[in-house]
Amino acid sequence: MVAVGSRGAGRAEAFGAEFAAPRRHGSYEALAADPDVDIVYVASPHPAHLAHTLLFLGAGKHVLCEKPLALNAAQAGEMAAAATAAGRFLMEAVWSRFTPGYRVMRDLVGGGEIGDVLLVEAEFGFRAPFDPAHRLFDPALGGGSVLDIGIYPVQFAHLLLGAPDGVTAGGVVGATGVDEHVVAVLRYDAGALAVATSSLRADLPGTARITGTRGSLEFPTSMWAPEVLSVRTPAAPVRIGGAADGPAPQRRIETPLTGIGLHYQVRHVHDRLRAGHLDSDVMPPAESVRVATTLDRIRAVLGVRYPGEAPIPAP
Amino acid sequence: MVAVGSRGAGRAEAFGAEFAAPRRHGSYEALAADPDVDIVYVASPHPAHLAHTLLFLGAGKHVLCEKPLALNAAQAGEMAAAATAAGRFLMEAVWSRFTPGYRVMRDLVGGGEIGDVLLVEAEFGFRAPFDPAHRLFDPALGGGSVLDIGIYPVQFAHLLLGAPDGVTAGGVVGATGVDEHVVAVLRYDAGALAVATSSLRADLPGTARITGTRGSLEFPTSMWAPEVLSVRTPAAPVRIGGAADGPAPQRRIETPLTGIGLHYQVRHVHDRLRAGHLDSDVMPPAESVRVATTLDRIRAVLGVRYPGEAPIPAP
Structure with missing residues (x-):
């Protein structure tokens, strides 16, 4: 520098x-x-x-x-x-896309390890004390959970499935008019779904999971800087009556970061x-x-618009 | 009998x-x-x-x-x-509501263990071979994932948060016209959200998680017949730069079933x-x-209607 x-x-x-x-x-x-x-x-x-x-x-x-x-x-x-x-x-x-965990994940998915991707779930949430003057809550500073941290799960879905064909969301808009607590659902015409959760209200461990036709991959913590990747193949489900068996055993892959990882x-x-x-x-x-288009569409569903921003048509 | x-x-x-x-x-x-x-x-x-x-x-x-x-x-x-x-x-x-796991969970939440409930997530999914003659895929037999297994996560959300004020969903409707793969988001005016995932396409472990203002509870497998309950209080998040620390330690509560549990x-x-x-x-x-009203609203978003059924107004 x-x-x-x-x-x-x-x-x-x-x-x-x-x-x-x-x-x-x-x-x-x-x-x-x-x-x-x-x-x-x-x-x-x-x-x-x-x-x-x-x-x-x-x-x-x-x-x-x-x-x-x-x-x-x-x-x-x-x-x-x-x-x-x-x-x-x-x-x-x-x-995040340049961390070792993401590179291993992309290699596994690209290599067909879990078959075709059916469901991508990712989350980023922490409990921020409400402060209307803080940038996270200030519309004039582009506040809200979706733009600041929701982008991590949303880009994760894009990385695996591309731009969605449909976008919907449920969310809680706080006193300053920004989205503080959001679950967005992305739909793909080819048959996949993605869930991107972002919250300034709820502490979440930051998991991400990719479920395919033949197995699943999971980042059990910090999907934005993953140090462990769990693999389940096949993704044997636990049915009624088989509860005691537990799910299929996991294969654990260490993907340590050096430093913070930036x-x-x-x-x-x-x-x-x-x-x-x-x-x-x-x-x-x-x-x-x-x-950014997907983030726009999520905000449009929630009715969150920043000062001076042109209206975004609802999806 | x-x-x-x-x-x-x-x-x-x-x-x-x-x-x-x-x-x-x-x-x-x-x-x-x-x-x-x-x-x-x-x-x-x-x-x-x-x-x-x-x-x-x-x-x-x-x-x-x-x-x-x-x-x-x-x-x-x-x-x-x-x-x-x-x-x-x-x-x-x-x-499920009568299992030991649900009773312990309700006692903990009711006792304020995790504070106010902010987010309820639950899923039920398995990979069913497509068969248009099978009841799961037959509209005349009330097929689809939401009615048959989505009801487990949806009733779970109702148990904790009651009837939602808003309902949306992303879903995949298959060749026979029933919902095969669904993520529904329930929104509550008081500030909570719930996610109910149901799938006939994706094998899912059946997790459920309740995140509150002061901690979280999780059924790590088979939320319809839980045998283990994990408690995290406080629900210390993993922030950027703190990835290596991992999430807050879990307290594990065994809630074994006798038999299948019916x-x-x-x-x-x-x-x-x-x-x-x-x-x-x-x-x-x-x-x-x-x-049933929430299930109706989810199906209305997805456009799934059974033979002879009156139109359900979209929410």
Whole structure:
């Protein structure tokens, strides 16, 4: 890391000192003008992703942008087009996709280990104390569970099944008008379903499960940073009268992370750039637009709209 | 068991011999006329529950009727009214509610162990070979996953949260027009959600989980006949960066069944009758009507209607 930028010199100094960044810019424009910066990791609040990404792309920088890429699919599409026009790399920081656990999971599913995927279930939830001034609850900062953490289970469903043909949801919208507690159901014409649960009210262990025609895979904790993968093949069910037998035995695969795990995506970006690519083959901008479209559709069902946002037609 | 009845003398003989029933009637009318019969367990195909229950109630018998009580809420309401008019006992055989696991679970939740209930999730799924002639796939026999096994997770949600204020679902309707693969989301104005998954396509372990403001309870297998209950208090979440810590430790409570477990409800019925009650306090007819209404609403979203059934307005 060669430089940091922030809205003020003091914040840039403090952050830069903490993480040993030699250059500390007191504005994003100054950072964009830094000739030694090749790629910028945009980690500003959600509603600022669009403007900041356009700023850096316009200055000839590559951009890794914190998830969600944007407030909605329209913004995400604008950012994707800007990256193409600028000839610069753009990726949404869906870091989970680059963890060892996801790579093992994709290899197993792709190799036919569990047959055809029928049901994908994933969740991310924690109990956040209600605070209307906190970004998670503030519509002006793109608050709500779906955009901030629901994106993890939703991108997981997309990774396995693609964009859904139907979207519905049940949810609880809180006092500030954002979705605090949501279960979304994605339907695929080919016969699969996905369930994406996100909550700022309920502590959930973060499980994810993929059930196929011949078995199932499960991340028993932290589906956004999995360290264990359980495999059941066949997915022998427990029927009435057979309760005492328990389910089919699990095969446990360890997929440890080094550190928090955010570095895997950084290495991917470097690898792609060094190989001459201007996008990721794991999380390309078009995929971000598809995921953002699903998030839009979930919010449309729940009636959650951010300030200044055009109405999203209900699915 | 003093007597059995069936559509034909041969079937009644065979079944009666197998289970040592001294009297074997070759018609339901003959069974209804048997003066030594006090209570009848109606276990005919779903669409026959209404007529058979009315027949036996009209003959002065008490009735324990296999789940689902009826094809829809209108029929269930008619049966409930008939029991009241006849002054006879009527209960839907939701046997799970009488198992030791459910009693421990209700005591814990009622005692405030996990705080206020925020999220109820339950599932029942197995992979049934597609056969248009099998009752599970035949609309004329009330086929589909929701009515046959979805009722287990749906009644579970009702037990904890009551009738929902909103119902939605994503589902796959198969070649015969019945719901083969369904995720239903129930929404409660007080701020809770429930997810009821039922499938004739996917093998699922039958988990159920109740997440509250201060912890969670889980049936890790066979939520319809649970033998283990896991308790997590507090339900400490795993946040980003804390993945390696794993979730809060579980407390495991054994709730073994004796036998398959269908006998618990039979004892309950006898206890209620001996105590002079004409309904159950655990699964009264009014509760069956509420559950049937939710099943109706799920089917309405999916567009599944049985032959001769009046249209159900979409929720």
